[in-house]
Amino acid sequence: GRLKALDAFLLYVLLTGALQFGYCLGVGTFPFNSFLSGFISAVGSFILGVCLRIQINPQNKGEFQGISPERAFADFLFANTILHLVVINFVG
Amino acid sequence: SVLLLLAGAQALVPSHRLAARDLARLRAVLERPFSDVRAAYYSIVGLSSLGVRVADEKAACKFIKSHVDSSSVESLFYAAQSIQVLSGCEVTISNETRELLLAAVSEDSSVTQIFHAVGALSGFGLPLASQEALSALTARLSKEESVLATIQALETASYLSQQADLSSIVEEIEDLVARLDDLGGVYLQFEEGIETTALFVAAAYKLSDHVGTEPAIKEDQVIQLMNAIFSKKNFETLSEAFSVARAAGSLSQNRFHLPVIVVPDGPAAVSHQQPVLRLQVTNVMSQLLTQVSVKLDQAKSVSSKATVLQQLPFVLSGDFFELNFMNVKPASGYYDFSISVDGDKRFIANKVELKVKVSTEVGITNVDLSTVDKDQSIAPKTTRVAYPAKAKGSFTADSHQNFALSFQLIDVNSGAELIPHQTFVRLHNQKTGQEVVFVAEPDSKNVYKFELDTSERKTEFDSASGTYTLYLIIGDATLQNPILWNVADVVITFPEEDAPSTVQSKNLFVPKPEIQHLFREPEKRPPTVVSNTFTALVLSPLLLLLILWIKIGANISNFSFAPSTIVFHMGHAAMLGLMYVYWTQLNMFQTLKYLAILGGITFLAGNRMLAQKAVKR
Numbered sequence: 001g002r003l004k005a006l007d008a009f010l011l012y013v014l015l016t017g018a019l020q021f022g023y024c025l026g027v028g029t030f031p032f033n034s035f036l037s038g039f040i041s042a043v044g045s046f047i048l049g050v051c052l053r054i055q056i057n058p059q060n061k062g063e064f065q066g067i068s069p070e071r072a073f074a075d076f077l078f079a080n081t082i083l084h085l086v087v088i089n090f091v092g
Numbered sequence: 093s094v095l096l097l098l099a100g101a102q103a104l105v106p107s108h109r110l111a112a113r114d115l116a117r118l119r120a121v122l123e124r125p126f127s128d129v130r131a132a133y134y135s136i137v138g139l140s141s142l143g144v145r146v147a148d149e150k151a152a153c154k155f156i157k158s159h160v161d162s163s164s165v166e167s168l169f170y171a172a173q174s175i176q177v178l179s180g181c182e183v184t185i186s187n188e189t190r191e192l193l194l195a196a197v198s199e200d201s202s203v204t205q206i207f208h209a210v211g212a213l214s215g216f217g218l219p220l221a222s223q224e225a226l227s228a229l230t231a232r233l234s235k236e237e238s239v240l241a242t243i244q245a246l247e248t249a250s251y252l253s254q255q256a257d258l259s260s261i262v263e264e265i266e267d268l269v270a271r272l273d274d275l276g277g278v279y280l281q282f283e284e285g286i287e288t289t290a291l292f293v294a295a296a297y298k299l300s301d302h303v304g305t306e307p308a309i310k311e312d313q314v315i316q317l318m319n320a321i322f323s324k325k326n327f328e329t330l331s332e333a334f335s336v337a338r339a340a341g342s343l344s345q346n347r348f349h350l351p352v353i354v355v356p357d358g359p360a361a362v363s364h365q366q367p368v369l370r371l372q373v374t375n376v377m378s379q380l381l382t383q384v385s386v387k388l389d390q391a392k393s394v395s396s397k398a399t400v401l402q403q404l405p406f407v408l409s410g411d412f413f414e415l416n417f418m419n420v421k422p423a424s425g426y427y428d429f430s431i432s433v434d435g436d437k438r439f440i441a442n443k444v445e446l447k448v449k450v451s452t453e454v455g456i457t458n459v460d461l462s463t464v465d466k467d468q469s470i471a472p473k474t475t476r477v478a479y480p481a482k483a484k485g486s487f488t489a490d491s492h493q494n495f496a497l498s499f500q501l502i503d504v505n506s507g508a509e510l511i512p513h514q515t516f517v518r519l520h521n522q523k524t525g526q527e528v529v530f531v532a533e534p535d536s537k538n539v540y541k542f543e544l545d546t547s548e549r550k551t552e553f554d555s556a557s558g559t560y561t562l563y564l565i566i567g568d569a570t571l572q573n574p575i576l577w578n579v580a581d582v583v584i585t586f587p588e589e590d591a592p593s594t595v596q597s598k599n600l601f602v603p604k605p606e607i608q609h610l611f612r613e614p615e616k617r618p619p620t621v622v623s624n625t626f627t628a629l630v631l632s633p634l635l636l637l638l639i640l641w642i643k644i645g646a647n648i649s650n651f652s653f654a655p656s657t658i659v660f661h662m663g664h665a666a667m668l669g670l671m672y673v674y675w676t677q678l679n680m681f682q683t684l685k686y687l688a689i690l691g692g693i694t695f696l697a698g699n700r701m702l703a704q705k706a707v708k709r
Binding site: 005023027028030074081085 | 615616617618622623626629630633634636637640641644645664667671674675680683687691695698699702703705706
């Protein structure tokens with residue numbers, strides 16, 4: 001259940017990133033910093049989401065002995081905060 | 093004569109001396125009323141170096157006697173030296189004073205004190221133990237290495253008996269010369285300044301004269317020292333004036349080196365009207381030297397390098413040495429004169445090079461103006477004109493005919509052909525004020541020719557037809573009579589189609605067309621419709637996400653209303669809101685501040701919430 005919800009989130013992020021990239025290809029890179037900011041936000045969020053998914057997957061429990069799902073989620077939130085701080089700084 | 097040439101090429105020529113004006117300025121400074129004994133010393137001894145006596149010697153003597161401080165060695169020195177120069181000035185020295193001075197001559201005193209004491213004892217005519225003074229001086233000098241101390245030691249030694257072995261002090265002259273700074277090969281001076289340099293020259297020659305040994309200063313170095321010292325034309329302090337006066341006195345009267353200066357009378361130029369070259373020979377103080385012989389070693393033409401005159405003496409006439417150069421009928425131009433001054437073995441800088449100009453008058457002959465038919469079917473019409481008359485009638489130059497001018501230039505006095513530097517033909521449009529200048533060139537037979545072809549020259553004239561006045565301009569540095577001659581009028585006609593509708597005078601000083609600044613083009617952006625559509629499009633996956641989450645059945649039902657949960661969610665929402673506010677308003681510092689607070693709260697609450705969740709699990 002939880003994994004499926006996460007997967008849905010990952011799909012959302014993927015689509016958002018792809019749409020941004022397609023727009024940039026079509027219309028042009030101005031303003032470039034905004035494009036980069038949005039795109040990096042999508043890519044970064046996707047990566048963090050994948051990390052979270054790996055960590056809370058019960059099948060991988062053996063490899064993450066010291067990290068509880070709650071801890072993984074907290075890490076996910078923290079990393080996202082830092083990512084989006086930088087993204088907002090850069091979007092202009 | 094080859095050796096002479098080499099010597100002339102290597103020797104330095106003095107570039108500065110004390111001219112009459114400089115001497116007057118120097119005297120004015122030295123003749124100011126005395127303020128104290130030191131000022132009196134500078135004035136009296138300085139003026140005597142220039143060969144001038146103080147105006148009122150009795151008053152000066154009285155001044156010194158009343159102002160001297162008998163307890164100061166320095167004051168006694170100034171008094172003693174001044175009294176020596178003044179005639180009829182006597183002073184009695186008490187025993188105390190004598191003891192004071194003798195006591196100052198010891199190893200424990202500074203070089204300056206020894207110098208003043210020895211100078212005072214010598215000036216007052218008091219006995220002095222030269223050997224002891226010398227040993228005190230030598231001992232002290234090894235401890236004090238400053239340039240001024242060494243110079244004072246030189247002068248001190250000049251007061252000591254010749255029987256003492258002064259050679260160690262005399263050697264200091266060479267050491268001091270090594271410490272001089274060479275500026276561009278022209279000046280030689282101490283980094284301490286011109287005053288110190290001048291004092292050195294005075295002291296070195298005083299000591300050398302005293303011991304009878306030529307000072308270890310080379311001829312070129314003496315000239316460089318001269319250049320440095322006499323380059324100073326303004327004397328700010330009395331001590332500066334004093335030092336320059338003493339140096340001038342030394343260099344005009346010593347046993348070894350006497351620089352001479354050769355000064356032409358006015359510009360060094362001769363002509364038919366003024367055939368005689370006149371020179372004056374002086375010493376550094378601009379005092380005339382007439383007991384000398386002045387000889388022209390050789391005179392060479394600068395342009396042809398031919399020697400025109402050799403080994404001819406100048407004749408003394410009054411204050412000047414004269415030589416009639418026009419006797420050899422030289423061609424006009426410049427000549428290098430190598431002149432040597434003899435008469436005293438001590439002379440230095442006595443071989444000089446002088447550039448002499450020979451001027452003449454130019455005459456224009458065989459001036460022919462002609463119109464030449466381009467097809468050469470008609471014979472050219474030639475008119476002869478004589479300077480300074482103007483040709484009668486006018487000449488034409490158009491598409492069928494060229495205008496031509498030819499003439500010759502000769503030296504009126506010798507009849508030789510001349511090639512001056514400036515031979516211009518100037519055409520002046522009477523109506524528009526345009527002028528065009530051409531250069532007339534001589535051919536192989538030295539006949540000047542100028543031809544005007546309208547088709548070749550239309551760009552210079554801007555194709556402006558009309559009547560032009562023709563002038564001939566002849567000039568050169570060696571011509572006494574430059575020529576500007578209105579020769580004739582020329583009617584020039586250019587082909588019609590090239591003529592400009594209005595002739596604009598080429599005025600350089602009108603405002604130029606304004607340049608519009610091109611601002612940076614903004615980047616091409618897509619129309620607002622497109623970007624708005626995209627914004628909506630990009631938000632659509634969010635809708636999809638919500639739908640998917642509902643379908644999957646994300647359990648919101650598990651939401652517990654524990655305080656930590658609420659706080660966590662509020663804090664997280666606030667953090668997201670902070671991101672938006674950061675985007676619109678804040679800077680990084682403010683954001684970090686708020687983030688720290690919100691993040692802290694959210695973390696604590698979240699920690700509790702997740703812990704509770706974990707427990708439930």
